Amino acid sequence: MDAVRLVEVGARDGLQNEPRSLPVATRVALVERLVEAGLRTLEVGAFVSPRWVPQMAGSDEVVRQLGRRPGVTYTALVPNLQGLERALAVGCQEVAVFAAASEAFSQRNINCSIAESLERFRPVLARARDAGVKVRGYVSCVLGCPFSGEVPVAEVVRVTRALHELGCYEVSLGDTIGRGTPGHTRALLEACATEVPLDALAGHFHDTYGMAVANVQAALEAGVRVFDSSVSGLGGCPYSPGATGNVATEELVYLFHGLGLSTGVDLPSLVAAGAFVDQALQRPTGSRVARAMSARAGREAA
Amino acid sequence: MDAVRLVEVGARDGLQNEPRSLPVATRVALVERLVEAGLRTLEVGAFVSPRWVPQMAGSDEVVRQLGRRPGVTYTALVPNLQGLERALAVGCQEVAVFAAASEAFSQRNINCSIAESLERFRPVLARARDAGVKVRGYVSCVLGCPFSGEVPVAEVVRVTRALHELGCYEVSLGDTIGRGTPGHTRALLEACATEVPLDALAGHFHDTYGMAVANVQAALEAGVRVFDSSVSGLGGCPYSPGATGNVATEELVYLFHGLGLSTGVDLPSLVAAGAFVDQALQRPTGSRVARAMSARAGREAA
Numbered sequence A, B: 001m002d003a004v005r006l007v008e009v010g011a012r013d014g015l016q017n018e019p020r021s022l023p024v025a026t027r028v029a030l031v032e033r034l035v036e037a038g039l040r041t042l043e044v045g046a047f048v049s050p051r052w053v054p055q056m057a058g059s060d061e062v063v064r065q066l067g068r069r070p071g072v073t074y075t076a077l078v079p080n081l082q083g084l085e086r087a088l089a090v091g092c093q094e095v096a097v098f099a100a101a102s103e104a105f106s107q108r109n110i111n112c113s114i115a116e117s118l119e120r121f122r123p124v125l126a127r128a129r130d131a132g133v134k135v136r137g138y139v140s141c142v143l144g145c146p147f148s149g150e151v152p153v154a155e156v157v158r159v160t161r162a163l164h165e166l167g168c169y170e171v172s173l174g175d176t177i178g179r180g181t182p183g184h185t186r187a188l189l190e191a192c193a194t195e196v197p198l199d200a201l202a203g204h205f206h207d208t209y210g211m212a213v214a215n216v217q218a219a220l221e222a223g224v225r226v227f228d229s230s231v232s233g234l235g236g237c238p239y240s241p242g243a244t245g246n247v248a249t250e251e252l253v254y255l256f257h258g259l260g261l262s263t264g265v266d267l268p269s270l271v272a273a274g275a276f277v278d279q280a281l282q283r284p285t286g287s288r289v290a291r292a293m294s295a296r297a298g299r300e301a302a
Helices: A010-016 A023-034 A057-064 A081-089 A103-110 A114-131 A153-166 A182-192 A212-220 A249-258 A267-283 A288-301 B010-016 B024-036 B057-064 B082-091 B104-111 B114-129 B153-166 B182-192 B214-220 B250-257 B267-281 B290-301
Strands: A005-008 A041-044 A075-078 A092-099 A134-141 A170-175 A201-205 A228-231 B005-008 B041-046 B072-077 B095-099 B134-140 B169-176 B203-206 B225-228
Touching: A005 A249, A005 B010, A010 A023, A010 A041, A023 A041, A023 A057, A023 A267, A023 B010, A023 B290, A041 A057, A057 A075, A057 A081, A057 A228, A075 B267, A081 A092, A081 A114, A092 A103, A092 A153, A092 A249, A103 A114, A114 A153, A134 A153, A153 A170, A153 A182, A170 A182, A170 A228, A182 A201, A182 A212, A182 B114, A201 A212, A212 A249, A212 B214, A228 A249, A249 A267, A249 A288, A249 B182, A267 A288, A267 B072, A267 B082, A288 B024, B005 B250, B010 B024, B010 B041, B024 B041, B024 B057, B024 B267, B041 B057, B057 B072, B057 B082, B082 B095, B095 B104, B095 B114, B104 B114, B114 B134, B134 B153, B153 B169, B169 B182, B169 B225, B182 B203, B182 B214, B214 B250, B250 B267, B267 B290
Parallel strands: A005 A041, A005 A228, A041 A075, A075 A092, A092 A134, A134 A170, A170 A201, A201 A228, B005 B041, B005 B225, B041 B072, B072 B095, B095 B134, B134 B169, B169 B203, B203 B225
Antiparallel strands: none
């Protein structure tokens, strides 16, 4: 059976964009439940300043407590060389760097130009290579920018290629504001695939406008087989408070299994992991699959 | 520009599955707002017993008050000849009949076998033809049944063909429990299109598992150009209380415009119509597009 690979970003990209912060123990318990459910690549922290991102405080401790587990990769976001050193100190096997395809977003989000961010990543990639640690790249705003609107496909391709050339083994293309629709998504991925091997591309879709599942389907049709998602849709849309952010992992597992693609994930266990973190955050689930499955279970029990 | 046709079912299929009933005046006001937003085919009532479906009480009055409007078609559901006579008495221009592709669902939902339901529709179609009224057919459970599980594609094709042969100008294929995924959706529509002309097929998707937009995209790829939807996602899933039902019209308009397909609908006006009915029902919107647009408008006003 054909397989897709899911990169679970709930414990980082998700929790980072939730209003409440969770203690280290809860974050570790969440990740362990996600691993039990079958996820094999999980972003578990960010080595950034807790002054800017309080939700990620204690990421060192999260990584340390999780330790190593055969067949499972824990990754963490590192904004610069200093962050990478912290990640290496606690034994991270993989890290990620974060760039944007929009100058306006790069300036407001990471306080430098796109070119400056790429230069900042150069020593990070070199040091990671020496340490035997893989680096994943993110490109945000690939289908639109909350500040400048349209983002040219050529810009996305340029930044994607630059990250790949710097040494990122995989580049995840993020529709940060969820404005993309399937036609544009497919065209974008086909354009990126002319410059970077398809198996080095991943899709990262937000469900802000309800398009994420259709965009994933379009990316699949373009040949992409790696997708980021967040259990229970953790993580609002920071550019539209009150709106939805990351696509729920439950939806992608449901989609892929329906298409006959294996994920290695057990859906009921995943839904249970989502219920665990939702209770900790006192939030309703952001997953329609989780809601439907819970409603069905409730009906059958009644 | 290529066009798609939306059949707005919020005022019938939607309201019928909401726990609160709205008075005639509010339902008329909703339909008028939807027409203002650009919708041209709207299901506005059901000529069924108010003992069974209290939300549809006063459908006669709704149709009467709406009257006729050039270029706009108001339709209503009729379960049998008696219902049709009531629809004709108030001047309905179009009606719809409702069958199932699953025997278990047919028995539990309309209390007869599939064959009996088709026989019941035969005089309805004949009488409607004599009266110059078009009839639309619904087939429910096309991608699964809440009682019997899997539904064979051949059964869907058989019932679809039977309704078309009886005289339905269009047959709307309903994924009643929202369990379909894009591969099955596409295969189903391609199978139906071997027996019934493509332009006589419509797609009716529920978002219970978050798959509706992707299924619409798959149906588009199979050549379907008519889709049912419900403003603000009105209508829960009666078979999974607490879960989502009809796909929101806002999502489909957003999707189609993103794909370069014209709908004739003004999205902000549509979102406003949804906010109107949500307030009347005291429910949160079921549309992610509406939520994102409202959040954005709130941010810009702040």
